[in-house]
Amino acid sequence: MEAAQVRGREAVFAPVLHRYRAREVGTALLFLAPSLVLFGLFTFWPLVRTFDLSFYGSDIIGRPTLFVGTRQYGQLLASPALRDTLVATVLFAGMTVIPSLVLGLVLALLLQARIAAIGVFRTLMATPFAFSVATAAVVFAIFYNPGVGVFNGFLQLLHLRPVGWLTNPSAALPSVAIASVWLQLGYNVLVLSAGLQAIPDEIYEAARLDGARVLAMIRYVTLPLLTPSLFFLLVVTTIISLQSFGQIHILTRGGPANSTTTLVYAIYYNSFAFGNSNFGLSSAMAVVLFAIVVAITAAQFGLLERRVFYR
Amino acid sequence: MSRSIRRGLSYLVLAAVTFVLLFPLLYAISGSLMSAQELSRYPPALIPSSPRLSSFADVLKAIPLARQYLNSAVVSIVVMLGQLVTATSAAYAFGFLRFPLRNLAFAVFLATMMIPWEAVIIPNYLFMAGNGLLNTYPALILPFLATGFGTFLLRQFFLTFPRDLFEAALVDGCGHLRFLWTILVPLSRPALASLGIYAFLQTWNQYFWPLLVTKTSTMQTLQIGISSLRDTEAATAPNFILAGVVLALIPALFLIYVGQRHIVRGLTSGALRG
Numbered sequence: 001m002e003a004a005q006v007r008g009r010e011a012v013f014a015p016v017l018h019r020y021r022a023r024e025v026g027t028a029l030l031f032l033a034p035s036l037v038l039f040g041l042f043t044f045w046p047l048v049r050t051f052d053l054s055f056y057g058s059d060i061i062g063r064p065t066l067f068v069g070t071r072q073y074g075q076l077l078a079s080p081a082l083r084d085t086l087v088a089t090v091l092f093a094g095m096t097v098i099p100s101l102v103l104g105l106v107l108a109l110l111l112q113a114r115i116a117a118i119g120v121f122r123t124l125m126a127t128p129f130a131f132s133v134a135t136a137a138v139v140f141a142i143f144y145n146p147g148v149g150v151f152n153g154f155l156q157l158l159h160l161r162p163v164g165w166l167t168n169p170s171a172a173l174p175s176v177a178i179a180s181v182w183l184q185l186g187y188n189v190l191v192l193s194a195g196l197q198a199i200p201d202e203i204y205e206a207a208r209l210d211g212a213r214v215l216a217m218i219r220y221v222t223l224p225l226l227t228p229s230l231f232f233l234l235v236v237t238t239i240i241s242l243q244s245f246g247q248i249h250i251l252t253r254g255g256p257a258n259s260t261t262t263l264v265y266a267i268y269y270n271s272f273a274f275g276n277s278n279f280g281l282s283s284a285m286a287v288v289l290f291a292i293v294v295a296i297t298a299a300q301f302g303l304l305e306r307r308v309f310y311r
Numbered sequence: 312m313s314r315s316i317r318r319g320l321s322y323l324v325l326a327a328v329t330f331v332l333l334f335p336l337l338y339a340i341s342g343s344l345m346s347a348q349e350l351s352r353y354p355p356a357l358i359p360s361s362p363r364l365s366s367f368a369d370v371l372k373a374i375p376l377a378r379q380y381l382n383s384a385v386v387s388i389v390v391m392l393g394q395l396v397t398a399t400s401a402a403y404a405f406g407f408l409r410f411p412l413r414n415l416a417f418a419v420f421l422a423t424m425m426i427p428w429e430a431v432i433i434p435n436y437l438f439m440a441g442n443g444l445l446n447t448y449p450a451l452i453l454p455f456l457a458t459g460f461g462t463f464l465l466r467q468f469f470l471t472f473p474r475d476l477f478e479a480a481l482v483d484g485c486g487h488l489r490f491l492w493t494i495l496v497p498l499s500r501p502a503l504a505s506l507g508i509y510a511f512l513q514t515w516n517q518y519f520w521p522l523l524v525t526k527t528s529t530m531q532t533l534q535i536g537i538s539s540l541r542d543t544e545a546a547t548a549p550n551f552i553l554a555g556v557v558l559a560l561i562p563a564l565f566l567i568y569v570g571q572r573h574i575v576r577g578l579t580s581g582a583l584r585g
Contacts, residue, residue, distance in 0.1 A: 019409070020409055020410060020411060021409070024408050024409055024410065025408075025409075025410040025411065027404075027408060027487055028404040028408040028409075028410040028413075029410070031400045031401060031403050031404035031408070031487075032400075032401050032404050032416065034396070034397045034400060034401075034456075034457065035397045035398070035400070035401040035420065035457040035458075035462065038397065038453075038454075038456050038457035039419070039420075039423055039457050039459075041438075041453075042431070042435060042453065042454040042455075042457075043423050043426055043431060043457075044423075045434070046431035046433075046434035046435050046438070047426055047430065047431050047434075049431075049433075049434035049437075050430055050431055050433060050434055053433065053434065107328065107332070110324065110325055110328060111325075113321040113325065115318055115321050115322060115325075118325075121325050121329055122571075123567075123568055123571055124329050124332075124333060125329060125332055126567050126568075126571060126574075127332065127333055127336055127564070127567065128332070128335075129567055129574075130512075130560060130563035130564045130566070130567040131335070131336075131516075131560065131563070132515070132516030132517075132518065132534050132559070132563070133516070133518050133534075134516075134518050134534035134535070134537060134538045134559075135339075135516075135534070135537065135556045135559055135560060136335065137538065137541075138537060138538055138540075138541050138552055138555075138556055139335045139338065139339050139553070139556060140335070141541055142338075142342070142549045142552065142553070143335075143338075145549070149351075149353070149355070150338070150355045153353055153355035154355065156353065182332075182335065185332065186567075187578070190571075190574065190575055190578060191578055194575050194578065239427070242427070243427050243428070243429050245429065245518065245519045246518035246519065246534075246538075249518075249519075249522070249538075250538050250541055264429045264519075267429060267432070267433070268519070271433055271436075272436075272523060279433055279437070282433055283433055286429065286430040286431070286432070286433060287430070289427055289429060289430050290426065290427065290430040293425060293426075293427050293430070294425055297425045
């Protein structure tokens with residue numbers, strides 16, 4: 001009955017309304033409204049507020065009410081501690097993204113074996129994806145714990161010296177990265193495995209007929225055809241790594257000697273830890289984080305068409 | 312190498328690799344059944360000598376775990392249902408309706424995926440604090456009810472729906488809501504399952520936001536409750552921390568193992584464009 005009315009009206013108003021039907025536009029607006037309102041309230045307006053807050057300092061009771069212009073950004077650039085934060089963020093990204101991609105690729109290639117029950121292995125290898133940062137970090141905390149000491153226990157069995165996994169400033173960031181790589185592996189295996197399965201058998205068949213051996217096949221057939229998946233993962237895991245928080249909060253609290261204080265941990269630390277409430281400084285850092293993520297995403301779109309091999 | 316030896320070797324390598332990859336899970340299960348003394352032994356004990364369930368009872372005493380489980384379940388289920396409703400409705404508009412600035416509006420939805428939550432977490436925290444919502448369910452739920460990813464996923468699925476069928480239904484006097492509810496939703500069950508699983512897992516596993524907005528142990532989610540044990544009990548009672556971990560993992564493992572094909576569909580729609 002609705003449709004009949006719409007059609008009738010359309011016949012009358014057709015010359016006026018030309019491309020769009022008023023009723024359909026109204027319906028669309030109603031359907032979009034819930035999401036638009038929620039995005040406005042909890043994503044876009046807060047983003048504007050983050051920019052705004054980054055120009056303010058906190059007053060004596062911790063409210064961000066004192067206008068300080070670009071002082072927070074100046075501090076961000078000048079303070080060696082904050083520069084160390086950016087360095088730690090980049091190092092952490094390098095230590096998590098590359099190993100999780102390489103290991104994920106190795107596992108996904110192993111899952112290409114043509115044997116019965118391969119599906120069981122594929123299902124099981126997604127296991128880390130079920131872990132949260134909290135559960136993964138808590139388990140690794142026990143591995144690293146000097147008292148329980150699973151990892152040091154293994155080292156002892158191999159007659160190696162124990163490592164101060166989380167207490168040695170030069171070991172702490174790699175230790176947090178190991179837990180993060182493990183946590184990321186389940187997802188990476190799923191994505192790369194799906195990518196590998198999308199490559200048609202005929203292509204391998206043709207390469208085999210041309211006499212290609214396994215490694216040559218991987219190098220010249222699999223990897224080029226897998227570049228869209230690899231590229232997607234590179235971008236996604238980099239962004240995930242930049243956003244890492246839980247594993248740092250649980251394992252090291254940014255220490256020892258600030259060696260694991262990354263950008264997101266510093267956002268938390270300056271606004272919420274130990275009664276700190278430097279919302280302005282944290283917001284300036286949040287703006288930097290936002291800029292980095294936008295730059296990476298933009299680079300993704302820019303490179304996507306040119307560099308990546310698409311079938 | 313003969314075929315059967317090669318096959319045997321494949322199984323061996325896969326089994327070894329899977330064991331290493333699953334070690335944290337196996338250790339958590341095994342450790343949750345050990346006593347604290349056994350767990351701190353050198354060399355590390357890997358299999359409980361006499362499995363016991365007392366760690367599970369202990370962790371329930373140490374933190375209000377049952378209540379935290381309920382909190383996590385309520386928040387995750389409401390967020391999941393909310394995302395299904397808002398994303399279906401928005402994706403319907405993008406997939407079936409004609410309206411001005413449609414592409415721009417869609418770009419706005421996609422843009423939300425580019426904004427890291429950590430970049431907007433402070434204003435959101437101040438908003439919750441300013442409205443007296445800290446330490447409440449609404450604080451844990453409201454910011455996550457809309458989803459750019461979910462809208463994208465469902466729209467892609469809706470676009471495969473035959474346009475003729477949609478027009479025929481409307482000509483036959485089927486309203487938009489009825490078409491959506493009686494025809495489109497039942498046909499879109501696989502895509503809705505993907506989104507539902509993602510939304511649930513993501514919310515169940517959240518850490519930063521619930522850490523900020525919950526102030527009492529009875530309002531904390533499971534993830535925060537379990538990690539708070541790390542501060543107090545790590546050295547003395549790792550066995551019941553692991554019991555908590557195992558309990559927290561059960562729903563997530565179930566979804567990963569049983570719903571894996573839905574998860575893969577969800578991620579390939581993002582990973583394998585074109």
